[in-house]
Amino acid sequence: MFGLKYLRNYVGEIVFFGRFPWAIETNSLREVSVGTAEEDELLASAPRSSCTDWAMTCNLFVGSRQLDAARDPRLEVVLPQLCRRCQTLSAWDITSRRYDEMQKVQNESKSIAHSLGAGLLNYIWTTFDFASVGIEHSSIDVGRCIEYDRQLDFHSMVREIEVLQAKLNATEDEDEQRALEEDVTGKILWLCWCGICAEVDQLLPQVADYIRSERKFVVSGVPRLTVAMSPPSVGITGNLKFVDDGSISKPKR
Numbered sequence: 001m002f003g004l005k006y007l008r009n010y011v012g013e014i015v016f017f018g019r020f021p022w023a024i025e026t027n028s029l030r031e032v033s034v035g036t037a038e039e040d041e042l043l044a045s046a047p048r049s050s051c052t053d054w055a056m057t058c059n060l061f062v063g064s065r066q067l068d069a070a071r072d073p074r075l076e077v078v079l080p081q082l083c084r085r086c087q088t089l090s091a092w093d094i095t096s097r098r099y100d101e102m103q104k105v106q107n108e109s110k111s112i113a114h115s116l117g118a119g120l121l122n123y124i125w126t127t128f129d130f131a132s133v134g135i136e137h138s139s140i141d142v143g144r145c146i147e148y149d150r151q152l153d154f155h156s157m158v159r160e161i162e163v164l165q166a167k168l169n170a171t172e173d174e175d176e177q178r179a180l181e182e183d184v185t186g187k188i189l190w191l192c193w194c195g196i197c198a199e200v201d202q203l204l205p206q207v208a209d210y211i212r213s214e215r216k217f218v219v220s221g222v223p224r225l226t227v228a229m230s231p232p233s234v235g236i237t238g239n240l241k242f243v244d245d246g247s248i249s250k251p252k253r
Helices: 004-011 016-026 051-058 075-089 096-113 119-132 154-170 174-213 222-229
Strands: none
Touching: 004 075, 004 096, 004 119, 004 174, 016 174, 075 096, 075 174, 075 222, 096 119, 096 222, 119 174, 119 222, 154 174
């Protein structure tokens, strides 16, 4: 749905869906005082965890906030693979291997572009492009590349979804059922989107550092990689567009 099968080839494994049930059950994420709750009485006792806290808790390390030596272990797989791909793409002669690799990158990008993770393509593309010329990731205006609520309270959002689901189960009016189903779906997708973006936000700076540090191996292939990855002009999430309250709407054509 979010194109994670192919995104992991550029940013590493996204563990949101694997860790989320565990985080909800254990309530192990630390409390932070951010956000507001629509159902104050129900949510008053809920532990609060922003997107940044979520991403830092999911990872064994805390991404760019740690020393360079503390590289997220998920990147130990994707970085050598990324280096090999760039070396193949940087070949001066037009070989079938280079052509096949270019086609593979293009196909992966198209698959991501047609998923709910399409909005991440521009962020990844910009990061790689900057890194290939030695520009640090901190120079990127991340807010212009991806839109998500960095202060979203995960536990409060889950409680809101539970309240809406209870209302949906109790109502018999078909129009109200449809409205509640849309609200539940929108909030679930928004919650997933924010969690995935938070992880990518933690991993990409380390990928960018790798590209800059391995310039003699990577830099000549990255421009061709970014050309193949060039994101199409689509909305933030391809077929759907999220709005601030967590609901979803069709993108304008």
